[in-house]
Amino acid sequence: MNFALENSFEIGNKITKSSIVIMPIGAVEAHGPHLPLCTDTILAERLACRLAEKVAGFVLPAISYGQVWSLRDFPGSISISNETLIRLLVEIGTSLYKQGFRIWAMVNGHLGNQIALKEAARILYDQFPDFKIFYFFYPGMNKVVNEIRETETIHSVYFHACEIETSIMLYLAEEYVDMSRAICDIPNIDEEADVSPTPWKTFTQTAVLGDATKATKEKGKIIVETALNKMAYMLRRAQNEAI
Template identity: 55%
Template sequence: MKFAEENSFDIKDKIKADVPVVLPIGAVEAHGGHLPLNTDNILAEKYADKLAEKTNGFVLPVLPFGQVWSLRDFPGSLTLSNATLSALVSEIGVSLYQQGFRIFVIFSAHLGNMTALKDAGRNLYDQFPDMKVMYIFYPELQSLAAEVRESSANHHTYVHADEIETSLMLYLSPEDVNMERAIDDPPILPEDSDYTPTPWQKFTSTAVLGEATLATAKKGEFLIERTLEKSVEIVEKAKKEIREK
């Protein structure tokens, strides 16, 4: 159910503690030449739609800006601070709580948002410990990716404009992918990149972190549907716990 498409008269009877509300969050950032700047917004919105449908929940309009410190100097990238993003999400959560909702699911298709979302979740917990807040990024994606990946993983966490993320787009939004411009540009990340601030232009000039030419819609379908199963499981558990209170 699209939250913003409801009207005030009708939604009042649909606001219930055990009805999840999903907030999709993405970013505007460089994704090479074959994917648009709003790739993460497209993925976040379409994934959240599926999650809300499978859990009988509402989905909010996508929050289109995120924390993009690593890619902020690439053409087209826009960034918020962690503090700003955390405050935005926290205040949305407060508003939902005041309306009567008790399950707030934040799905981010951009990994860089997760620090801010965890902070927002903690802020909401401190205010409303009876509210279930979940911040999700494709559960178990890395282990699932290992089952379909033809290329080598270039990082233990990152998937960006590579075989994996391009496959997600080919499944969810093929019309937004230009495979004629896809390239293979696996970077060599500095050894200290995981524990010291490292702008990505230090190891890539394209923002493509892998072999995008190996992407397929079939791989994307496997990854989306399998991670979605886990996401649904997480939300259904929260619904059960709310009902049992």
């Protein structure tokens, strides 16, 4: 259900019937030559809509800007601070709680946002202990990715415009992928990048972290459906516990 297309006369009663609200959160940043700048937002929106169908929840308009410090030097990247994102999320969450929602799922398409989402959820938990908040980023994906990927991972956490993210895009939003321009870029990411501020320009000029040419829709389906099932299970359990 698209929250923004509801009307004020009917929405109050509908909230009492479905206490789950889902918000996609993305970013505007470089994703190589084959994917658009808004890739993370597109993925978050598509995931959120599919999740809403599974749990009969509302989907909020997406937040399309995120914390993009690592990629801010690339053409097209637009970054906001963690502090700005945290404050925005806390204020949106407070409003949702006052409207009557008791379960809020933030579906994140950009790993750089995760710290802000977690902090906002903690602040809201301290204010409203009965407000169940999730900050999802493809839960359950690590296990299946290790089983289906053809190329070795270049980092224990990062995946970006590579075999994995491009596969997800092919499954959820193939119309925005230009595989004729997909490239292979295997950067060497020094371990110092995990313990010191490191702009990605220091190890990649393309913003592609891996071999995007190995991406397939079939791989994307496995990753997405795994994450959707995990998210739906947790939301249904939270809903049952709230009854």
